[in-house]
Amino acid sequence: MTNRIKAIAFALLNCYFIINVxxxxxxxxxxxxxxxxxxxxxxxxxxxxxxxxxxxxxxxxxxxxxxxxxxxxxxxxxxxxxxxxxxxxxxxxxxxxxxxxxxGKLNPKYNAGFVYLLPCKKHKKVMVADVAFVGARFLGKTTPEDWKVYFFYTPNEDTVTAVRKGLVVEVKDLYETEASADLAYKSNVNEIIVEHEDGTLATYRGFKKGSVVVKLGQTVLPGTTLGLNSKFSINYSFGITLLVTYLKSIDIESSRDTQNSKSLYGFVDPHFCTAENANTTLTAQQEYTEADTPEIVGKELTKKELKQLINKDGSGL
Known part of the structure; x- marks a missing residue:
């Protein structure tokens, strides 16, 4: 199952980068x-x-x-x-x-050790798979040195949440997500892109059509509901693909070379706060639990945003 997930996810990512360039x-x-x-x-x-x-x-x-x-x-x-x-x-x-x-902002100064939340509700569990670069598997291309993309999956349809505060800069909620066939990959998926204050971009891919609840221009806080995950094939779990990137090159001409194209984006290997470990990088085929961590949630928030979350949750974050 894992290998097939790997092949699927980057068929879509490769399309995303080239189209936007x-x-x-x-x-x-x-x-x-x-x-x-x-x-x-x-x-x-x-x-x-x-x-x-x-x-x-x-x-x-x-x-x-x-x-x-x-x-x-x-x-x-x-x-x-x-x-x-x-x-x-x-x-x-x-x-x-x-x-x-x-x-994107070219070569932004970002904190590589920044700690993110898992893309799920408090106390929920998710399984993690590494996503491989499909260009290397099928097209003979070289995988970027810093390549890191995760697939978070659940046994049933579940909520996807924001891993960090940011501005919603792109929303795509167009494509049907009924898992009616055994597909190896699907080129059209629903996605949300969130730009963080430090210039990094979080791309969430694989939402159920019609489930996205955020809008362009909205500032999402850590833990904000984005939508529902989906399954595109009858033989796969419900899941979402997540990558955190930054713009590292503006050599657009090289990206158009279909044989030797290079990624214009660098990939961040995020640190996550989980119930098992407050600051960790994730291991494939492991299960992790979203933690109740107000100190992580609140570190980029204004006083008004903190109050908003406290009021929403009742007694605290």
């Missing part, structure tokens, strides 16, 4: 304004939530000392990110440019 349709648009002092202001409009990195490359640049290629992290829906100033103030700046963009 290559689909340059309308998430971000760049425009510029030439001012009376001959400075050129570059601005952006962004239709998507969360952080994006813009890679701007000038194919022609005259009368300016700016670097030919630069990258910028943008979070708001619109704003200014670059000004070109002429070296010779009597002449304008000549330029031509191209740009690309990708979700």
């Amino acid at each position: 290559s689909a340059q349709d309308s998430e971000i648009k760049i425009n510029y304004t030439i001012n009376t002092n001959k400075n050129v202001d570059f601005n952006y409009e962004k239709n998507d939530l969360g952080s994006y990195t813009i890679n701007l490359k000038f194919t022609n640049l005259i009368n300016s000392s700016n670097a030919i290629e630069q990258h910028f992290t943008v979070k708001s829906y619109s704003g200014h990110f670059l000004t070109l100033s002429p070296q010779n103030k009597d002449q304008g700046v000549g330029f031509a440019y191209q740009y690309s963009y990708i979700r």
Whole structure:
């Protein structure tokens, strides 16, 4: 069972990364304004939530000392990110440019030892499986050195919760999840992406259609219900795939090489707080219990958020 789970999960992940890198349709648009002092202001409009990195490359640049290629992290829906100033103030700046963009902040400073919750309700138990890189198994590609993806599964349909506080930046609740056939993998799954304060991204994949209860732009707290897990095949358990990543490269062209593509995202091997161990990395084919740990839950929360959780739970977190 475990090997088949491994094959399934990354068939979907590989699709996720490539689509987000290559689909340059309308998430971000760049425009510029030439001012009376001959400075050129570059601005952006962004239709998507969360952080994006813009890679701007000038194919022609005259009368300016700016670097030919630069990258910028943008979070708001619109704003200014670059000004070109002429070296010779009597002449304008000549330029031509191209740009690309990708979700995430490039090489964010994150705490590799940060402790996460399990993606289940308090005192619930989940089994854990490692998820393998399907590109290595079927396509002869090399597994990323830092590869780490987990599959959390339960004997029956169960609740999936947030492992950490963050902003919901993507919700996909489109695909039917009736397990009516013995599938080796399924390319279309429902997912939620949550961006954390330190720039890491938690991607939860495999929700039952119609069960997602969070919305785009919502701040979820640790333990917040996200939806229900699902089973895509009659021969598999109910489960959810979880990966925590960060943007480590903006070499988008290399990612389009179908034979030798490299992941633009690095993978975090999360530490988890469980009833068995307050700070541990997980071992495949082991069962873990979600702990009642207010000190873990509250460490990133504001006083208002702490009060909200206390009121929700009654006597405490």
